[in-house]
Ligand code: NAD
């Protein structure tokens with residue numbers, strides 16, 4: 001079946017894995033990647049698929065309602081996978097307005113453009129919104145997990161903006177009948193993540209002998225999922241998930257930050273040929289993140305029971321692959337930390 005799918009935020013970390021999967025797996029689909037190319041968007045993440053005939057890149061802002069309507073018209077979009085967002089909690093603490101604008105108003109702009117274009121004909125249409133486990137708030141150390149029925153309780157401006165966008169998506173189903181789906185996923189790791197997030201930041205700092213800033217006492221817990229497993233879940237849910245449902249996606253893979261950091265240090269030292277313990281001294285405890293959620297952990301049994309999805313990669317294998325990827329792709333890290341990567345758009349796309 002032919003489809004015209006709009007993927008937003010496809011030049012970012014998770015989005016680039018989703019675009020790659022869809023472009024390669026579905027040659028009959030047209031994949032339109034709409035991305036503003038903020039500091040987090042990097043077209044070099046998609047170099048291997050950018051010349052495929054079923055792929056189109058549009059440089060634009062999801063908040064620009066007229067431009068989004070024009071994309072729906074031009075490509076006759078019948079499915080949306082919405083990933084574009086401001087995604088870093090620390091930035092949201094410094095600049096909450098940008099998060100409200102992109103994550104809330106940007107999502108509303110896409111919903112309204114889809115509603116206008118589909119004009120009540122919902123047959124074969126789908127609006128799939130990618131959200132986060134952070135909307136559920138924080139867990140204690142009592143072993144409980146977030147389920148799809150856990151009450152929303154966001155604490156950071158980032159999670160508040162994502163929670164708000166989730167509500168808008170569900171409201172468009174309940175009010176207008178739009179076929180929507182929302183998924184809430186735990187922390188992703190893997191290649192192409194912007195090195196402001198814990199894992200790539202720390203690998204890059206180890207490489208350069210720079211301090212590893214551990215917030216608070218390093219006791220916060222996150223549930224880590226390899227990014228390609230998330231992309232696989234998105235593919236499955238986009239095609240076979242039930243309309244108006246929410247699915248949690250997680251790795252059943254909880255790590256205390258400090259324990260994870262020690263694994264990263266050991267793995268990086270080994271792969272760099274350093275003696276064991278060489279980079280341990282870089283671990284530096286710093287002031288805690290404001291409102292730092294203690295623990296996230298996802299119960300993804302519904303997704304397993306309904307659609308048979310499970311993480312495919314053991315964490316030990318995933319972290320080894322990830323550390324090895326960043327060490328082998330130092331030019332990617334150097335371009336992104338120096339700002340060089342932003343020239344790629346001009347070279348590849350300007351004037352096309
Ligand atoms: P990212 O920051 O790496 O990428 C975001 C992308 O969105 C970038 O390419 C950026 O240029 C683009 N973008 C930002 N504002 C835009 C705008 N106004 N218009 C068009 N494009 C814009 O983010 P990520 O980590 O890949 O996360 C993708 C999505 O998944 C987000 O919605 C995030 O909330 C969600 N999520 C992320 C994680 C995680 O661990 N990274 C976990 C669960 C959910």
Ligand code: DAU
Pocket residue numbers: 087088089090131132133134185186187188196197198199201213214215216220221222257289296
């Ligand atoms: O849970 C899903 C979320 O995971 C996504 O919705 C977000 O987009 C994504 O950024 C991520 O949020 P976190 O805040 O959990 O990720 P981050 O990599 O920023 O931090 C992971 C943990 O490590 C967190 O407890 C804070 C801590 N940390 C982070 C950084 C950057 C440090 O101790 N030091 C650091 O320098």
